[in-house]
Amino acid sequence: MENSAEAGAKVxxxxxxxxxxxxxxxxxxxRRVFCAVRFSVAAGRALVLTGPNGxxxxxxxxxxxxxxxxxxxxxxxxxxDPELSxxxxxHYVGHVDPLKPALTVTENLAFWAxxxxxxREVDEAALVERGLEAVGLAAxxxxxxxxxxxxxxxxxxxxxxxxxxxxxxxxxEPSTALDAASQERLQRVMHTHLSxxxxxxxxxxxxxxxxxxxxxxxxTPSTVGEDACIARDTDALDTMQ
Amino acid sequence: MTALSALFVRDAxxxxxxxxxxxxxxxxxxxxxxxxxxxxxxxxALLRRIGPAILWLGALLSSLLALDRLFANDHEDxxxxxxxxxxxxxxxxxxxxxxxHWVTTGLPLVVVSPILGLFLNLExxxxxxxxLTLLIGTPALTFIGVIGAALATALRRGGLLLPVLVLPLxxxxxxxxxxxxxxxxxxxxxxxxxxxxxxxxTLMSGVIGPFAAAATLRYGME
Numbered sequence: 001m002e003n004s005a006e007a008g009a010k011v012x013x014x015x016x017x018x019x020x021x022x023x024x025x026x027x028x029x030x031r032r033v034f035c036a037v038r039f040s041v042a043a044g045r046a047l048v049l050t051g052p053n054g055x056x057x058x059x060x061x062x063x064x065x066x067x068x069x070x071x072x073x074x075x076x077x078x079x080x081d082p083e084l085s086x087x088x089x090x091h092y093v094g095h096v097d098p099l100k101p102a103l104t105v106t107e108n109l110a111f112w113a114x115x116x117x118x119x120r121e122v123d124e125a126a127l128v129e130r131g132l133e134a135v136g137l138a139a140x141x142x143x144x145x146x147x148x149x150x151x152x153x154x155x156x157x158x159x160x161x162x163x164x165x166x167x168x169x170x171x172x173e174p175s176t177a178l179d180a181a182s183q184e185r186l187q188r189v190m191h192t193h194l195s196x197x198x199x200x201x202x203x204x205x206x207x208x209x210x211x212x213x214x215x216x217x218x219x220t221p222s223t224v225g226e227d228a229c230i231a232r233d234t235d236a237l238d239t240m241q
Numbered sequence: 242m243t244a245l246s247a248l249f250v251r252d253a254x255x256x257x258x259x260x261x262x263x264x265x266x267x268x269x270x271x272x273x274x275x276x277x278x279x280x281x282x283x284x285x286a287l288l289r290r291i292g293p294a295i296l297w298l299g300a301l302l303s304s305l306l307a308l309d310r311l312f313a314n315d316h317e318d319x320x321x322x323x324x325x326x327x328x329x330x331x332x333x334x335x336x337x338x339x340x341x342h343w344v345t346t347g348l349p350l351v352v353v354s355p356i357l358g359l360f361l362n363l364e365x366x367x368x369x370x371x372x373l374t375l376l377i378g379t380p381a382l383t384f385i386g387v388i389g390a391a392l393a394t395a396l397r398r399g400g401l402l403l404p405v406l407v408l409p410l411x412x413x414x415x416x417x418x419x420x421x422x423x424x425x426x427x428x429x430x431x432x433x434x435x436x437x438x439x440x441x442x443t444l445m446s447g448v449i450g451p452f453a454a455a456a457t458l459r460y461g462m463e
Binding site for chain 1 (some may be wrong): 244
């Protein structure tokens with residue numbers, strides 16, 4: 001928790017950070033998932049992505065992380081670190097947990113702490129200890145991650161984002177498999193991040209307990225998306241081929 | 242650099258834990274080498290003559306054994322996403338992973354090759370020549386193999402695709418590895434000639450492999 005505040009303090013130097021996307025379109029496997037998506041999130045604010053399955057919530061998050069190139073439009077970060085790409089300033093929590101079953105809980109977290117902090121000098125052991133305490137896994141520190149339950153795996157993934165300060169958090173259904181106490185913990189962590197001028201974009205089906213998040217509703221391609229998209233569909237597919 | 246060394250340590254640690262690929266390669270090597278005398282019969286002179294070639298073939302097949310999981314595991318559990326998002330050049334990431342793979346699966350093959358050579362009635366010169374050429378040549382096999390590993394991950398097909406893609410590319414390494422060993426034992430070519438070409442092949446694949454694999458991953462992960 002303190003670590004997140006530290007992260008916030010570092011982020012705090014950047015006053016008017018703002019992440020925005022304009023006219024974004026996404027094509028996956030030849031199918032248009034969404035188009036003409038616009039959003040804008042300022043520092044200290046959260047954006048919640050909602051919509052039915054297949055509406056492109058995860059694709060949009062991956063697009064912001066730089067893992068998918070947008071078919072149209074672009075993503076811009078104002079007042080971020082100009083030396084880094086948007087993706088390099090993001091934490092991304094996808095729906096699979098990047099944990100190695102053969103390594104212990106501590107080893108898994110220590111690896112990500114070192115990897116994500118890069119050349120920055122950090123006290124890895126302290127980071128790991130604090131991270132595990134923040135998500136309530138300290139008692140299982142020496143257990144191989146292969147024995148963790150789904151909720152515990154998710155908590156270990158969330159501990160990862162506390163181990164390195166990054167201003168933007170991209171969370172793909174972060175509360176999946178979490179019990180009530182852990183969801184509350186997640187809420188507290190997200191609040192701390194936001195009050196430290198951080199920025200959260202989360203895809204979710206349920207309430208995350210964030211105070212007044214902005215909402216971006218992605219429609220199914222058969223309803224909202226396609227009507228708007230039809231006109232541009234043909235050229236987009238042409239350029240793809 | 243710390244991120245790269247963390248990656249190296251993590252991969253090496255996973256490989257030597259239970260269920261990792263390190264010991265599997267050695268056991269497979271042992272099996273292949275043991276099977277050959279059963280197939281061709283107990284002709285000691287023949288075994289001595291083809292021994293280096295058998296060791297090289299065995300090492301070649303064993304070094305490819307665990308390679309198809311090199312990126313596939315990271316892809317399936319989402320680690321590859323975070324690695325791609327990181328600031329590190331992907332080429333260096335591939336090189337670090339390849340190096341960790343070689344240290345945990347290639348190097349043990351080199352270490353056990355003299356013992357397996359005894360099974361094949363090799364004389365001391367042949368044992369040391371095989372050990373030396375394997376030490377120089379197996380990194381080339383790994384670095385060529387990472388291209389196949391990246392392709393198998395990008396195409397989301399594991400299993401036999403990798404050996405089918407990679408084995409043809411390893412032919413030069415095999416030729417000069419065995420040629421150098423034979424030159425050391427019987428001549429008439431001096432040992433240096435094929436051996437320097439083997440060194441050159443290793444250096445070349447050390448450069449081409451990471452770049453080709455990184456390009457494949459970047460293109461394939463979209």
